[in-house]
Amino acid sequence: MHLHKLEISSISSQENIVENIICKPFRTIHYLGSKLRLLEFIKNVADEADPNRGAICDLFAGSGAVSQYLSKDRRVVSVDIQKYSQIICNALLNPCSDKNILKYGDYSRASTIKNSLEKSLKSIIDYEIEVIKNGAVGDLEPVCDFLENGSLYGAIVDFPAQGAEGLKVALSETINNLKYFESVTLLATRYFGGIYYSYKQAVNIDVILYEIEQAPMELRNTLMAALLSTASDLVNTVGKQFAQPIRPRNKSGEPKAKLIQQLNKDRELCVFDTFESWLHKYIGVNNSTHAHEVLCMDYNVALDLLPEDVSIVYADPPYTRDHYSRFYHGLETICRNDFPEISKTNIGGTIRLSRGLYRDNRHQSAFCIKSQAPDAFSNLFKKVAQKGKTLMLSYSPYEKDNNAHPRVMQLDDLLSLAKQHFKNTKSYSPGVFLHSKLNHTEKHLKASDNGELILVCSN
Numbered sequence: 437m438h439l440h441k442l443e444i445s446s447i448s449s450q451e452n453i454v455e456n457i458i459c460k461p462f463r464t465i466h467y468l469g470s471k472l473r474l475l476e477f478i479k480n481v482a483d484e485a486d487p488n489r490g491a492i493c494d495l496f497a498g499s500g501a502v503s504q505y506l507s508k509d510r511r512v513v514s515v516d517i518q519k520y521s522q523i524i525c526n527a528l529l530n531p532c533s534d535k536n537i538l539k540y541g542d543y544s545r546a547s548t549i550k551n552s553l554e555k556s557l558k559s560i561i562d563y564e565i566e567v568i569k570n571g572a573v574g575d576l577e578p579v580c581d582f583l584e585n586g587s588l589y590g591a592i593v594d595f596p597a598q599g600a601e602g603l604k605v606a607l608s609e610t611i612n613n614l615k616y617f618e619s620v621t622l623l624a625t626r627y628f629g630g631i632y633y634s635y636k637q638a639v640n641i642d643v644i645l646y647e648i649e650q651a652p653m654e655l656r657n658t659l660m661a662a663l664l665s666t667a668s669d670l671v672n673t674v675g676k677q678f679a680q681p682i683r684p685r686n687k688s689g690e691p692k693a694k695l696i697q698q699l700n701k702d703r704e705l706c707v708f709d710t711f712e713s714w715l716h717k718y719i720g721v722n723n724s725t726h727a728h729e730v731l732c733m734d735y736n737v738a739l740d741l742l743p744e745d746v747s748i749v750y751a752d753p754p755y756t757r758d759h760y761s762r763f764y765h766g767l768e769t770i771c772r773n774d775f776p777e778i779s780k781t782n783i784g785g786t787i788r789l790s791r792g793l794y795r796d797n798r799h800q801s802a803f804c805i806k807s808q809a810p811d812a813f814s815n816l817f818k819k820v821a822q823k824g825k826t827l828m829l830s831y832s833p834y835e836k837d838n839n840a841h842p843r844v845m846q847l848d849d850l851l852s853l854a855k856q857h858f859k860n861t862k863s864y865s866p867g868v869f870l871h872s873k874l875n876h877t878e879k880h881l882k883a884s885d886n887g888e889l890i891l892v893c894s895n
């Protein structure tokens with residue numbers, strides 16, 4: 437019997453719960469610079485700029501928060517260069533209303549491949565459990581060794597020279613067993629097992645990936661969005677990004693005192709339970725009457741293809757030298773399922789895999805590169821002006837608390853670029869819902885140097 441035909445007795449009661457949910461905008465992934473707290477402000481500025489509520493293009497859509505919120509009242513064209521953003525925005529703007537999707541938590545738990553995968557990966561799963569258990573009673577050195585040398589991808593391309601004997605044996609048995617799984621990608625296990633997730637969690641993510649591939653086409657996007665949200669919730673790092681795996685040692689090379697707590701807080705969480713709760717969230721997204729579009733492409737190409745009915749381009753580009761692709765490469769790899777090469781770096785004179793296991797050729801945004809950002813912004817202003825649209829440009833504050841780098845472009849420079857292409861520039865900030873002509877704008881910008889702003893530019 438095929439798993440998808442399993443009777444799920446709890447489904448009818450789940451359906452009733454779902455119908456009662458009033459969908460509020462929610463955080464889809466842990467995301468730097470999400471505009472979730474400013475949605476009403478952004479909507480108010482858009483409504484003032486275009487009371488007729490023409491379509492709006494969310495040009496750097498990221499986690500989809502703005503696209504989702506504005507989609508209630510306007511047609512939205514959402515754009516981002518990253519695939520994970522496209523999947524999440526699609527799940528928000530063109531939501532799945534087929535409640536059969538809720539069965540996929542149970543389908544995955546009962547998947548035919550789950551047991552065989554866990555059996556084949558048993559030696560490395562058990563090895564990890566054992567070292568963490570011993571770590572909890574003080575034996576932390578093997579835990580550090582596991583986190584430093586326990587990557588399956590690392591072992592495949594370059595067998596660990598430094599690892600403990602038991603770790604090498606477990607990895608070698610695992611590599612040997614991988615050959616039995618040609619039809620299962622085991623992508624999460626290979627790339628992220630032991631490093632960003634426990635091996636057991638990584639295998640379970642692979643089980644869900646497998647079930648998504650078997651699912652009917654119309655369910656796949658929302659299933660993948662729920663998996664991305666799950667992957668973002670469970671990733672075992674500081675800040676829930678993929679920029680840096682946990683560093684097990686302090687500066688003097690000693691194992692960190694709270695290492696085991698730091699590992700267990702995420703690694704003990706159940707992938708299937710988290711996935712199921714995300715499915716409930718996504719199925720609760722209200723259907724909209726507008727025909728929204730979601731595009732995965734460079735902002736420049738998207739502006740060339742801008743549909744006629746778009747009246748406003750809302751732009752929230754990155755403003756620091758931190759490329760988003762560095763923080764979210766794990767999500768990109770999970771949804772692309774494309775087995776990328778991992779970039780290499782020079783660590784102490786030796787060429788090694790990047791510690792964060794970054795995708796090679798991950799997207800490098802011109803907005804994050806000091807020498808390229810002025811041209812990128814100039815191009816943005818120029819193209820939106822040429823198309824006769826209004827530009828709403830968000831300017832983000834310098835978040836000192838988050839160890840973010842300073843902004844690549846200063847406000848004054850942005851303003852003078854804007855003036856080259858637009859006759860009218862107004863500035864808005866939340867709280868002080870204030871707007872004025874250009875001269876006042878400049879004063880206002882200086883006064884709110886550390887605050888969120890939206891510049892509205894039109895001709």
Ligand SMILES: C[S@@+](CC[C@H](N)C(=O)[O-])C[C@H]1O[C@@H](n2cnc3c(N)ncnc32)[C@H](O)[C@@H]1O
Pocket residue numbers: 467468469470471472495496497498499500501502515516517518521733734735736752753754755760761801802803
């Ligand atoms: C500040 S974030 C947007 C956050 C979003 N407003 C939200 O609330 O989640 C910037 C986004 O720009 C995207 N991006 C960077 N360079 C791009 C480019 N050249 N074309 C399209 N998108 C780009 C990044 O992938 C990232 O998702």
